[in-house]
Amino acid sequence: MKQHNRLDPWADAQRRPCKLCGRPIVWVTAFNADSKPVRVPLDMTKPVYRLTDVGNDGTVTAERVEGGGVTHFATCAKVGDLKRKDK
Numbered sequence: 001m002k003q004h005n006r007l008d009p010w011a012d013a014q015r016r017p018c019k020l021c022g023r024p025i026v027w028v029t030a031f032n033a034d035s036k037p038v039r040v041p042l043d044m045t046k047p048v049y050r051l052t053d054v055g056n057d058g059t060v061t062a063e064r065v066e067g068g069g070v071t072h073f074a075t076c077a078k079v080g081d082l083k084r085k086d087k
């Protein structure tokens with residue numbers, strides 16, 4: 001196993017430009033709740049947070065997830081064009 005870069009442990013992950021908008025995305029195999037693998041394009045440039053606690057007064061705390069990515073379906077500026085084309 002290669003030694004990972006401390007600042008960006010996922011620097012070796014292969015980024016490919018989105019065919020629609022050109023943003024660099026990382027295609028991953030993720031597992032749904034039913035353990036079925038699905039291919040998901042991740043945008044690694046957006047911060048991802050995980051909820052860590054909810055206080056009695058409803059105050060919610062969270063921590064940033066290092067190495068987390070957001071599905072590019074949510075961040076692609078052109079994905080709306082694709083949906084319209086599918087109709």
Ligand SMILES: [Zn+2]
Pocket residue numbers: 018019020021022023072075076077078079
């Ligand atoms: Zn895109």
